[in-house]
Amino acid sequence: MTYRLIALFFLAVFYFIYFAKMLLQRQKGIVTDQIAKSKVHDRGFYIEAVMKLATIAAPITEVISIAYGRSMFTIMFRVIGMHLAFLGDLVFLMAVWTMKDSWRAGVAKTDTGKRDLITAGIYKYSRNPAFLGFDLVYLGILLMFGNPLLCVVTAWAILMLHLQILQEEKFLEEVYGEDYRTYKDKVSRYAGLGKLTRPLEVAGSDDADSTARHMSKAAIAFSKICLYIYFILGVWSVLYFFTCLAYGGGPKLSWVWIWILIAAFSFARVGMIKARLQGREKIKIPAALKWIYRLVFALCLGIFIVTEVRIIGAMTAKPQENLDYIIVLGAGLRGTEPSNPFKARIEKAAEYLNENEGTQAVASGGQGRHEAISEAEAAKRRLSDLYGIDESRIILEDQSADTEQNLKFSLEIIGDADASVGIVTNGFHELRAMSIAREVGYKNVYSVPARTLFPVGIHYCVREFFGMMEFYVKYKL
Known part of the structure; x- marks a missing residue:
């Protein structure tokens, strides 16, 4: 229901801006809606007519899709969809606000004397921000509530809007001539600062200009x-x-x-x-400092990428079958209720135990300040009560306070460093957990990754990079 309300809100805001602008223009005696109103039924007329049908069909299909409520995309795509829809509303608002009385829906060949060529505000970065707003909202709703019909209608609407842009560009070039061609060279159709190899408009003194003027096309790009x-x-x-x-x-x-x-x-x-x-x-900035910055930045970026690749590798690893033990790492409680990341770990442990009947589980985690029971006890209860795991297969380690203690104290209970052991934790945490396990004495340790909960999972993966840096400082230096 939350996603439905959010999507409907973004749609409502978008079309409120659209129709409110039309109403304000009409009160000034300006006929804003001039889509497919030409008496000459040429190619442009039919493009506008089909575009009008597409832009009517799109919101109708979107509302039906929102009411249906299901999406063929994952939650992360839904979140990205919310981002795009929000940006679409914002960009569209900025576009119609900047255009003021020059805004029209359609080519509007009959009232060119009342319109100015707008190149300020958001139009410095997009020649068609209103159309860009449409596209972003359409794509945002599609990612939130995607289905085959909505995919087709969205693609149709975006295509027709693009054809309309091409038509309007020809009209603007006819009306404004060299002024529009100059503007067209400086600013990209949807977003950007013109062609990649074109330098930006230079400002300032001759000394300040020299750097920009002597940049190669490759450097500019x-x-x-x-x-x-x-x-x-x-x-x-x-x-x-x-x-x-x-x-x-x-x-x-x-x-x-x-x-x-x-x-x-x-x-x-x-x-x-x-x-x-x-x-x-x-x-x-002296050239030497620039090169030092570039080298340090490239080095840090390289270390980050390599570390993230390893994190993702451990996160997606296939668990080894028939391990002697799995260790379920605690992850916080609300009273007696496991946190969502902890629930994902317990769920994965139950799945593994059901598939590998000879494996025993060590539920690891002490009792925190705001926790009614130990994390180990909470894991045991959930494994036995919800998933039907025999309590005789679950060993409690209820004294640890962090990952290192989880693994140290669990190894003391297991009593055999050569035993094959799987670590059950959320995927993003697997690499560090296994690295610590090897440092504290485990000889045969494997990844049993539980779900990484998105959309916050991206944050966890980025944060884990710093956790790995801390690990290297603590154990390797």
């Missing part, structure tokens, strides 16, 4: 690509921060503020790259 990557990363980091707050338990979620830091860094880099492309850098 690379800088623009980096600018776009940083911008997308910055926007997504802000949206994902709020997603983590909503899905991960609020601001108490550890390391959640890292997304704000990533966003701040990304937007700072956007500003720096844009300033360089425009030749208006206020601070000239």
Whole structure:
């Protein structure tokens, strides 16, 4: 129900903006809706007519899909869909706000004298932000409530909007001539700062201009690509921060503020790259420092990627069959109720025990300050009561307070470092748990990964990188 309400809210906001703008224009005597109103039934007329049908069919199909409630996509796609729909509303609002009285729905060949060529505000970064808003909302709802019919209708609507854009561009070039062609060279059709190899408009003194003017086309293209990557990363980091707050338990979620830091860094880099492309850098950084930064950044990025690949590898590993023991690592309780990550671990342990009847389980985890029972006891109860696992197969280790103690104390209970042991924890945590296990004495340890809960799972995987760095400092240095 929550996703339905969110999707309906985004649709309602979008169409409220659309029709409210039309009403305000009409009160000023401006006929805004000029889609397929031409008396000449040429190619443009039929494009507008079919586009009108598509943009009517799209929201109807979206509302039906929302009412149906099911989606062929996973929860992570639903979250991305919410991000896109939100951005679509925001971009569309900025577009119609910036256009003011020049906004029309349709080519509107009959009232060119009342319209200005808008190149300010959001139009500095997109020639067609209103159409981009439509596309983002359509794609967002599709990802939230995707089904085959909605896929077809969404593709149809986006295609017709694109054909309409091409038609409007020809019209604008006829009306505004060189002014529009100059603007067209500077700004991309949907989003961006013109062609990759085209330098940005240079501002400032001749000295400030020299850097930008002497950049090669390859350097300009690379800088623009980096600018776009940083911008997308910055926007997504802000949206994902709020997603983590909503899905991960609020601001108490550890390391959640890292997304704000990533966003701040990304937007700072956007500003720096844009300033360089425009030749208006206020601070000239020595070439040596630039190369040091690039090398350090490349090294850190490489270490991050390699570590994340290993984390994902352990997260997706297929468990070894017929292990002697599995250790179920605790993950917090609310009273006597396991947290959602802990429930996923217990569920995976039950699945493994049912498939491997000769394996015993060590439920590991002490009692925290706000927990009514030990985590080990909670795991045992859930395994036996909910999943029907015989209590004789479950051994309690109820004194540990962290992962290292979980594994140390469990090994003392097992009493055999050569025993084959699987570690049951959420997938993102498997690599570190197995690494610690080897350090504390396990000789045959394997990954038995439980589900990593999304959408917060991305945050957990990123956070785990720093956990692995802590592991290397503690055990390897």
